Amino acid sequence: MKRTLTAIAFIALFLTVTALAQAGETYAPCTGNLIKNGNFESGNQDFITDYTYVAENPSVQNEMYPPKTYSVGTDPNLFHDAWTSFKDHTSGAGNMLIVNAACVSGGTGCDETTPPSKRVWEQTVAVKPGTKYRFSYWIALSFKDNPPELIVSINGKPIGTDVFADHLPATGEWRQVSYEWFSGSATEAKITIVDQAPVYHGDDYALDDIELCAELPCVTAPLMAGQKTDVGSVSAYFYEGKLYVTYNVTLPWCFTELHLAVTESPDTIPQTKTGNPIPGRFPYHYNTYGKCETSYTFPAIEATCPLYIAAHAAVQNGYQYETAWGKGTRFVEKGNWGMWFTADECCTTSQPK
Secondary structure: OOEEHHHHHHHHHOOOEEEEOOOOOOOOOOOOOOOOOOOOOOOOOOOEOOOEEOOOOOOOOOOOOOOOEEEEEOOHHHOOOOOOOOOOOOOOOOOEEEEEOOOOOOOOOOOOOOOOOOEEEEEEEEOOOOOEEEEEEEEEEOOOOOOOOEEEEEOOEEEEEEOOOOOOOOOOOOEEEEEEEEOOOOOEEEEEEEEOOOOOOOOEEEEEEEEEEEOOOOEEEEEEEOOOEEEEEEEEEEEOOEEEEEEEEOOOOEEEEEEEEEEOOHHHOOEOOOOOEOHHHOOEEEEOOOOOEOEEEEEEEOOEEOOEEEEEEEEEEOOEEEEEEEOOEEOOOOOOOOEEEEOOHHHHOOOOO
16 A cells, blocks of 8 residues: 655644653653753853843842843742742753743833843754754743743744643643754754743743754665775655655765666666666756765655665766665666665654554
């Protein structure tokens, strides 16, 4: 039975992935987290915010009465006597980002003369092109009324909004929110968390353990030059109902031309009557026009399961020129050594359980 990737993605894209921290649960960060000081153990540094920093004053419990303020501390109740007392998510003995939201100009209790900026947290990190990432953070309410409506953007494009519609946790209960993001041609990610509807009464919360980690491709095949030399890889990611196929070539090798076919059967990959593949007739092409490159992603390919991929490349190492194929099954047993490989893993890993 055919399975259309687009329908599967539609379900996954608009669901906020959430998890609740359980008592006694040990936190394990994702592997290769790119966010610096995402657990705030280094204090008030490595991020940008439009809010005003407030240092803890042990002699009072009202430092964060004013709106549009934040601090990095161990317990929200130390900064506001109406807030719930609870510990950080990372270890129960560390820091968190504590926030008292901005409020709309002219609203009760607001002393701002202009509409407030809503940027709560922002950081820019280097990323790899053609890679799928997962961004996540943990949030806990310090006051029960009017929970925040946080929207996450990367490079100016929203990737998800959390409005607590599916679950309103008790104050002090840590809740994880996560979204997928595909880097495409980007080499950096400017990640911004905005409170899109700040209010004076309530809208008080803490953030902790902010992460951005690369996810493994749903399939990866070695890129073989001259049949025996491994010069890189061909990887596929499934994102927003489309398949993204990335070539990565390892220096000193590079490529000058790419040809790609993605089909439901190896029989429909362009080939001669005797079964030899014809890369020049593959539906997806990339030509560097003489420039030698090491990475490229074919974006947003419409695909239907089952998936078969034939990935061809013209590669070189100095004055050595070779044909390369994504390693898999040969089209013919003798003669042309062109290959195809299956990518059904991209179908099964994208289906909701």
